[in-house]
Amino acid sequence: MRETKTEKYIKDLRNTMVKVFGRNKRFFQGWFEKMEPMTFASVLKNPIYNKRDVLYSLEPPTGFLHRTGQKNELIMELAPILMGSAVSCVFVYGVPGTGKTGLIFDLMKELEQEADNKEVELKTAYINCSENRTETVILIGLLNQLNPEREYPRMGWTRAKALSEFNNLLEDESKQVLVILDEVDYVLKESGDDILYRLSRINNSVKSKVSTLVISNDVRVGDYIKPRTQSAFGRVKVIFSPYTSDELFDILKERAKVAFKPGVITDAVIKKVAEIEAQRNGDARKALELMDSCAKIAIAKKRNKITLDLVEEADKNLERDQMLAIVQTLTQHQKLIYLSILKNEEKVMAGSDIYRIYLEECESLNIKPLSERRVRSFLIELTEMGLIESEVGWLASAKKKTRKISLNLDKAVKNKAIKLIRDSI
Numbered sequence: 001m002r003e004t005k006t007e008k009y010i011k012d013l014r015n016t017m018v019k020v021f022g023r024n025k026r027f028f029q030g031w032f033e034k035m036e037p038m039t040f041a042s043v044l045k046n047p048i049y050n051k052r053d054v055l056y057s058l059e060p061p062t063g064f065l066h067r068t069g070q071k072n073e074l075i076m077e078l079a080p081i082l083m084g085s086a087v088s089c090v091f092v093y094g095v096p097g098t099g100k101t102g103l104i105f106d107l108m109k110e111l112e113q114e115a116d117n118k119e120v121e122l123k124t125a126y127i128n129c130s131e132n133r134t135e136t137v138i139l140i141g142l143l144n145q146l147n148p149e150r151e152y153p154r155m156g157w158t159r160a161k162a163l164s165e166f167n168n169l170l171e172d173e174s175k176q177v178l179v180i181l182d183e184v185d186y187v188l189k190e191s192g193d194d195i196l197y198r199l200s201r202i203n204n205s206v207k208s209k210v211s212t213l214v215i216s217n218d219v220r221v222g223d224y225i226k227p228r229t230q231s232a233f234g235r236v237k238v239i240f241s242p243y244t245s246d247e248l249f250d251i252l253k254e255r256a257k258v259a260f261k262p263g264v265i266t267d268a269v270i271k272k273v274a275e276i277e278a279q280r281n282g283d284a285r286k287a288l289e290l291m292d293s294c295a296k297i298a299i300a301k302k303r304n305k306i307t308l309d310l311v312e313e314a315d316k317n318l319e320r321d322q323m324l325a326i327v328q329t330l331t332q333h334q335k336l337i338y339l340s341i342l343k344n345e346e347k348v349m350a351g352s353d354i355y356r357i358y359l360e361e362c363e364s365l366n367i368k369p370l371s372e373r374r375v376r377s378f379l380i381e382l383t384e385m386g387l388i389e390s391e392v393g394w395l396a397s398a399k400k401k402t403r404k405i406s407l408n409l410d411k412a413v414k415n416k417a418i419k420l421i422r423d424s425i
């Protein structure tokens, strides 16, 4: 049956609301009831955002601010790669949201560009260890990036097999390799420091020149590294300190210029958000989220501007994010299943596909998986909690009757949920 104009209007409106509020309708229903009455026109007309996604992008619109010192230090440390020598283990440390991952990505691009100019054969590989917590999965991840012509299996290989393939790949004399292990504390806590030890010694046994850079946000990361590895690692430390209120102000202001329509947010609001977050952990990610929360409240209150009086309410609202609060209460395997769904890019997913991704997640995180039957029952529970939408039916892409799963989350909330799950597993 064809959709009527009114049905289409209501569907579009619902999608717009979900986009603006970033949650499943069920979650913000209670909040809506307490608000002033809205009209369709008032919701559809968005006077606040110009490009909301920019608030959540890793790459800032005008580059990383207040990080010249760290960038210079890293350039000094990594420059020998372009002159043909390997760099022994650079260590980057800083609390969450201080720009470590983003700045390193920036530098990787610059380094690759310069290597190209200088005709240095350089390959870089980046692994996030919060998602890859054993030496074997890290090695397979590195293999897949360093040798994209071949597809290495994410499951089923022993450590010895992965290691011998890794060593074989590095038997090329002319090659420079830079390995970056981000959030390395996860693998150290889960599987010990074997991977770091191996990388610190690798240049004795292969012909390629392998440099390593590790990033951590746990201060006590040294406690997890044995003395035999410490001697090679951690000599060069680049510290990313928490941002001050003035630094956060500049970071927020640059994003606000692109994210919001002109004149929507004042310096006073940005200053207040910066002060609040500087007093907490000096975390730029949190500061950007708080600024976004202010914008959402302004829209809900049908305002054209983000004013100072909204900041406090926005801050409280952020803490009360119901969807994330529910995610926090899930059991470990429910979290893993939800993570598998969040990471799938398909609009409608089949239960069996989710199980396959779940098995890969378990392997990467070094967790023993549950049976498919158990996972199916968890999918029903997640549906009942309102975290996913699902029903049993015919799925054309899978060519069978299966549980069809869909998610109605915007990218920002999705990323937040993924991070929250990774941090808590």
Ligand SMILES: Nc1ncnc2c1ncn2[C@@H]1O[C@H](COP(=O)(O)OP(=O)(O)OP(=O)(O)O)[C@@H](O)[C@H]1O
Pocket (backbone or CB within 6 Å): 055, 056, 057, 058, 059, 060, 063, 064, 065, 066, 067, 094, 095, 096, 097, 098, 099, 100, 101, 102, 103, 217, 251, 284, 285
């Ligand atoms: N100096 C900066 N200038 C502009 N934006 C920044 C700066 N530092 C951080 N950000 C922004 O803050 C967010 C978090 O940055 P990033 O992911 O690089 O932090 P991190 O230190 O790797 O955090 P974590 O330890 O949680 O992984 C990103 O959106 C990033 O663009």
Ligand SMILES: [Mg+2]
Pocket (backbone or CB within 6 Å): 100, 101, 102, 182
């Ligand atoms: Mg990071």
